[in-house]
Amino acid sequence: MSYIRSFLLLHPQSFWPLFLVMFLCFITIKMLRYHLMSVKPVTPKLPPGPKPWPIVGNLPEMLANKSPTRWIHKIMEEMNTDIACIRLGNVHVIPITCPIIALEFLRKHDADFASRPISMATDIISNGFLTTAVTPFGEQWKKMKKIFVNELFSPHKHQWLTNKRNEEADNLMFYVYNKCKNVNDSGLVNVRIITRHYCCNLMRKIVFNTRNFGEGKNDGGPGLEEVEHVDAIFTLLRYVFAFCVSDYMPSLRGLDIDGHERKVKDAMSIVKKYNDPIIERRIEKWKDGSMASADAEDILDILISLKDANNEPLLTTKEIKAQALELVLGGVDNPSHSAEFAISEMINQPELLQRATEELDNIVGKQRLVQESDIPNLNYVKACAKEAIRLHPITIFNPPHVSMENIVIGNYMIPKGSHVILSKQGLGRNPKVWNEPYKFKPERHLKNDGSMVVLAEPDLKLISFSTGRRACPGIVIGTTMTVMLLGRLLHGFNWSEAPNVSTIDLLKYSNGDRYIGGPLVAIAKPRLAAELYQP
Template identity: 30%
Template sequence: MARKVLKDQDITFANRDPTEAGRAATYGGSDIAWTSYGPEWRMLRNVCVLKLLSNTTLDSVYTLRRKQIREAVGYLYSRVGSPVNIGEQMFLTVLNVITNMLWGGTVEGEERSRVGAEFREVVSKMMEISVKPNISDFYPGLARFDLQGIKRQMDGLARRFDRIFDAIIDQRLKIDDEGGSKDKVSKDFLEFLLKLKDEGDSKTPLNMTNVKALLMDMVVGGTDTSTNTIEFAMAEIMNNPEVMRKTQQELEAVVGKDNIVEEFHIHNLPYLHAVMKETLRLHPALPFLVPHCPSKTCIVGGYTIPKGSQVFVKVWAIQRDPSIWENPLNFDPERFLNSEWDYSGSDFNYFPFGSGRQICVGVAMAERMVMYSLATLLHSFDWKLPQGEELDFTEKFGIGLKKKIPLVGIPTPRLIDISLYE
């Protein structure tokens, strides 16, 4: 059924019908996630894929990712022997990487934990509200009453981000108006977007609403999903001592205990890559993907699907199907060693990033951030739970899959040279 929707009738289903909450969060559905297939969608996707998320661009900002990962290591080293909220710290690291790519802003010093917790709270609430059953979506005539207050809640959360975006855009425009040196303005994604908006395309112009909607996509979608994957992976590894042993053994062989992980090491870590794939099998970032909407009435598997329906593809269930996977609830990275499974969406037994035209645009970025983060965390530290605590894998419902109980771990240094933690 997933193949019929996402491949056989991909063009028909490559459309979206934003929920009231989705519209409120993305400037009326002006972003890449909620825009339906067509000229505007192609323009937005090209902007993201060619400029921000291409391998060439990601290679060019490696030093930025490295700096943030090293700062995270320094912070964790300062907390050795003490409980650390792993998800919160990794959220801030990913947030700093993405905001640097977008507009060059970072959060450092004493503000690190406070701002990270605040941003993550807002993002988590947005992801949670996005999938709440809303009377306004089922009975559009009642939407103007917002009977459950869902739109009002999302409007409030979106405004918090909008104020940040406005301030940053105004600052950038002011620098341009005053003839500020381009050398002083980093060649970031925002600069590219503003230039593209001014140059304009007569057929599919990029407007300021699109600009802010894309910024929202990157900040909200890019941070929460990668962070949740890292948190689930660390939880599974800490729950499986043999997996942790094999992962660290591989890291020692490739990196050594007298060195730090660099991104080029990742290509030589097949077991860790299998850990990431197995994590995304059991805990896909978007368990139902983003809902699809047929542009015309059609037949799928003998059923009539009316035009405008919401169609959910439950990848979470497919990837736990016992008819496909042996011992599907067991965390077993070895099932992905020497296998053909990848993130292309071509196999409908395993497609954690979706498939077809609307496949996630951030696969390359997510893969790099998750792999680099996991490799560094496991190479630099041993991890254990606080005394008396047990791991809880209960999932929190939302458009994104999240641990209901945050993962708290105690780091212990593993590296020989203490200067490697500086």
């Protein structure tokens, strides 16, 4: 300071320029500070959507519509938007119909949307969130996901279960053959019953090592026990992520305003009646030493035999029961639904049916049945299955992803706790992505270079197995079941419409938005040697 004073006394002519510079700097700083304080930060807005009511949000509008999913799509169409925000209670529901936006959620911000909502149905079905698919993000989910990937559906375990899958594929042929040869049925086959029971038989076989809970039928079909079990399984699937009022206003749980809770509990009691005794008996066998690792035959044995670091059982009985059920639920609906719709579409377009059977005859021949080893070469059959998944998804929306933080995507704020739902129908039928989106065109999935068609779609132009942390880890078994089911039905039988039916209407969904109003009933005629249909 003394140095500056001495300098100014010796050089007074330098004082005013220095003073002026300091003054200007002071004024500039003041002005910048005032400007920064006066400019309010721009807060990103929520995606467009209907104006919500206080407290209840848009729940009254949802309840007034028989189909919440159609109502949501109608809102998005009227607003001409690929992303919307609909407040149900205090929950922001964010539907998306654009693959680019969907990828931003599930690829760029995957870690932020890796949780699941707590809902009435998922709580009951998962025994208090003890499983993989529906459990919110946390240590329990990490534990079960690791088991699922490493222990249940590794490549080794997939190969280990091949014989069980083959057994059910052979029983499928036997059952359909007997149905279409039954003079009382006039060759008519209910394809929905066929496909659903095949998938449930297969999952029961690989999880519990049994096809039938009772005696079954001599024609290979289900007995009364299996019919009851399958109906209960598909009831649970119908409501697992349905729009339930109490999920958005938990204080209403128990009042069962929309009737969902009673139906879920009734279905669960049926499923537990058949599943739990098998599980409990098997656990006792492992405990009393009558079973050991060398005796393991199915997935249930694997779940029971897993040990922690202290050589104690890794899973509790409740965890085993819950995960066993979730495995069955996860494996039955997509393959059965895709096969039914693919055959329906191909009956409407016989030239597609002919092309598929020609591929099968060229690759497999007519002296044997389709095997899993044929799948890589059945590109057109896979293209038909993939097109059915695109045009006729099993559910309109995929399971919700829950945001764990406030996230800005594009110019929109996605609040913490939001439920992000990707529209399978909106993505698969998006006219900006697909040419002639409502037309069944399997060739759109064939590669110009002849490379292998796969059912997975990582770019989310359609949703088969999704992507990211919450993607279905059972891609291999899901693909195998779907292609084997469709391949066997197309290879083994000629299909045509039922009498007095000219065209099958395939774009109608039931009020639950999950299935068409009625099952496909068609004429099936064997096209191979009779001995090939014997199990």
